[in-house]
Amino acid sequence: MEWDKLNEYMQIAIDKAIFYLPRIIAAGVILWIGFKIAKKIVQVVNAALKRTGFSETLRPFLSSTVGILLKGAVLFVIASVLGADLTGLVAILAAAGFAVGMALQGSLGNFASGILILTLKPYKVGDWIQVEEKFGSVEQIGIFSTDVLTPGNKILIIPNSKITDSVVTNYSEKGMIRLELEVTMPYSESFPRVNKIIAESLQGVPKILKEPLPEIGIHNFDSHNVQLIVRPYVLPDDYWEVTFAANRAIKKAFSENDIKVAYSEGIEIGQIGE
Incomplete structure (x- = not known):
């Protein structure tokens, strides 16, 4: 009786292995090839952004974002090949994304404004600007804020959303x-x-x-x-x-x-x- 049970379990294991082994091999191949392709695409995107004159601050961020999205897509394909039900996972990710978006609403506004500033370049590091009576030299342009050094040697950390919502006077644009x-x-x-x-x-x-x-x-x-x-x-x-x-x-x-x-x-x- 015990031998019959053991044989039954072994047969089930063999059937499962025969069923999943090709999928596991395919998933491994997709993972290796997919990550290679993702890395190559990131390099191409980074080179294209460099040629078009994108900011040194923005370029690595965009390149890494593209890389994460591509690798995430590869992992989703692998999960699908292995037979996983992605419906529940997608719903959980959507709910989590919505909750995070609501919690970080202000930060996301600064982030979007930072992308606009780094892309449109209304000012650059070293320019003298004025934002709502705040006057100084631009020390650093970040994704979420801009650092301005005042003539009194104080650093003003101005949220990027405040800059895009205000009138910015760039005194250095004309050189005087x-x-x-x-x-x-x-x-x-x-x-x-x-x-x-x-x-x-x-x-x-x-x-x-x-x-x-x-x-x-x-x-x-x-x-x-x-x-x-x-x-x-x-x-x-x-x-x-x-x-x-x-x-x-x-x-x-x-x-x-x-x-x-x-x-x-x-x-x-x-x-x-x-």
């Missing part, structure tokens, strides 16, 4: 920045005279560009003085250095030419110059 310096003069003073004094003082600031010429004009009138705007052009890296130097030069020129910059507080009637 126009400073916006605010200066005041009394109503009794002659604007042509002040204009000449400011223009001459700016000529002594070394890093102000000669072309285009600085712009000097009347911006507004308030109760105590005339508000002027002085707009010299500088290289992006010289932004703060020239800002301080230009303000010092204008202050010195006003002092040497006895130009007052404000009236006293309260109501006072003064003369109006040219």
Whole structure:
């Protein structure tokens, strides 16, 4: 009786082996060939992305994503060859993907924005940009955020979704920045005279560009003085250095030419110059 049971079990094992062995061999061949093909495709994709000028940050990520998707497809084919029921697995993966997507909604938005920034390249590392009053030099462009170094030597980590949802000013795109310096003069003073004094003082600031010429004009009138705007052009890296130097030069020129910059507080009637 025991020999009959043993023979029955052996026959079942032989039948199973005969049934599954070709599938196992086929699965092994598919795994070996599939992974080889996936590796070759990843190399081709990486080379194509490099030729088209994709970002150094984005290219490895896209290549690895393509590799993972291809290898995942190979494993699904192998599971199908071995006779596994993939319906339940697909449903579980879909539910898990939905749950992860809901949990990481903000991060996925930053990720999508990072892909757009790295693809469209509205700015690059080293550019001077301004995002919602935040000004600085781009230190690093990541998938989820952009690091900006401020003139005060602070690192701002700005989420990429905030950048794509805002107006970004790229000061380095044209190779120069126009400073916006605010200066005041009394109503009794002659604007042509002040204009000449400011223009001459700016000529002594070394890093102000000669072309285009600085712009000097009347911006507004308030109760105590005339508000002027002085707009010299500088290289992006010289932004703060020239800002301080230009303000010092204008202050010195006003002092040497006895130009007052404000009236006293309260109501006072003064003369109006040219």
